[in-house]
Amino acid sequence: MSDRMRKILLVCATAFLVVSAVAGQAHFLLNLNVRVFHIEHTSDGLRIFLRVPMPYLVADKTGAPGEDGLPSAAPFTTNAIEDGQVVHFIDLSEFVTDPLGLGQIVETGTVLTAQDTRFPGVVESVSVHRVGEEPGFATLKEAQQSIAQGSTLQVSPPTYVGDVVVDVVVYYPLGYAPSAYTLASLLDPGLPDQEMTANLILDYGSGDPLVFRTRGLMKEPVAVSRSRLAGITTFVWEGVRHILEGIDHVLFVICLVIGARGLHSLLWRVTGFTVGHSVTLSLGFFGYVPSGAWFVPFVETGIALSIIYAAFLAVLADSAEASSGKKVFVITVLMGLLHGLGFSFVLHEILQVTSPNIWQSLLAFNVGVEVGQLAIVLVTWPLLSLFARLGPTPEMSLRVSVAIGCGAVASWWAFERGKSFLELL
Known part of the structure; x- marks a missing residue:
């Protein structure tokens, strides 16, 4: 067998294993990827009220397939085959037998x-709920009420593991009341997009509760203290990550920058975008927008179209583009309104309207978005200025090339998102 053939077979085998692994995990796709920690301080320790999607606890605990093709069930689950796929249901009988096992x-x-x-904990309570029917868990009081209410999940009809959230209370007897501590997780369920897990930690020491935010599996310890600045910083960083990791927002800001013919024009554009997205970020987060399933793809389609328009503005002739700084301001405000709704969607995943210090967290997230936007400007503007020194032709070539690239990508997004929007009408 030739080396080339061996390489082809190796690639095929690897692809097969990857596809098989994905198929095997398909039944653990999440309806929710948020974990909420409420930390109650006592005179001699800490009590954690945690809400976690059930797949985080069991997805990595299935066994090898048997003769029937089914893997041995993970704890507190049963297996079945539906449409050729292995699916997992919660086993409430096992939960009744071992109520603290999860x-x-x-x-x-x-x-x-x-x-x-490191301190060991004592499990005090566990309850399970169907996603969409779970009691409120945004504050410590709501978490305590949810725990007191107990499980709401019914035996019939059977419930997929991915549709279940678990509320757990764990008490940590430290022997004293800590002013600072770290929290980390060893859970690694192997779920798709698990690194995008939103973790919200609310600490209820003396004074107002402080809110901390982190993304991922929390393999690295999160330092929790009574520092209000530390809590705010986690939301600032989340805002930065969102705009830098949101390619559509990055392309839009790049198009704004390359379309500016000077610092004055750049200021009008950036300010307009800031005003626009600040307004709808708040309105969208507090629910003052349509709630239909069509609305998210509608906004996402609008964001893609805004990139195309911004790319078009970026290659206009100077006289046409610079006719009015206020006109450009109004245009970017309108575009910012769309992008602000996009920001509000992700904020909904990490924060609830009834959460403590909501305005503080909202403002910190918005500041993070601005910092991320400024980072894009500080990278793009000097590069454009460098090409401008080489003459009008190199500068325009760069401007047109970037605009065409951004517009082409956004056109494909507009097609895909517009199709999803039309399907939901």
Whole structure:
């Protein structure tokens, strides 16, 4: 067998394994990828009220397939085959037999450290709910009420694991009341997009509760203290990450920058975008927008079209483009309104309207968006200025090339998102 053939077979085999792994995980796709930690301080320790989607606890605990093609079931689950796919349901009979078992998985996978010492926890309560029917969990009071209410999940009809959230209370007897501690997780369920997990940590020490935000599996410990600045910083960083990781927002800001013919024009554009998205970020987050399923793809389609328009403006002749700085301001405000709605969608995933210090968190997230936007400007503008020194032709060539690239990508997004929007009408 030739080396080339071996390489082809190796690639095919690798692709097969990847596809098989994805297929095997398909039944664990999440309806929710948010974990909420409420930390209650006591005179001698900490009590954690945690809401976590059930797949985070069991997705990595299935066994090898048997003769029937079904893997051995993970704890608190049963298996079946639907349409050729292995699916998993919660096994409420096992939950009744071992009501704290899911909590033990949480306790084993949670690392709470204070003064360089890891403390074990004691599971006090566990309850399970169907996604969409779960009690409120935005505040410590709501979490306590949810725990007191107990499980709301019914035996019939059977419920997919991906449609279940688990509420767990774990008490950590430290022997003293800590002013600072770290929180980390050892859970690694192998779920698609698990690195995008939104973790919200609310600490209820003396004074107002402080809110901390982090993304991912929390393999790296999150430092929690009574520092209000530390809590705010986590939301600022989330805003930065959102705009820098949101390629559509990045392309739009780049088109704004390359379309400016001077610092004055750049200021009008950036300010207009800031005003626009600040307004709808707040309105969208608080629910003052349509709630139909069509609305999200409608906004996303509008964002794609705004990139195309911004790319068009970027290659206009100077006289046409610079006819009025106020006109450009109005245009970018309108475009910013669309992008602000996009920001509000992601903020909904990490924060609830009834969460403590909501305005503080909202403002910090918005500041993070501005910092991310400024970072894009600080990279793009000097590069454009460098080409401008080489003469009008190199500068225009760069401007047109970037605009065409951004417009082409956005055109494909507009097609895909517009199709989704029309399907939902």
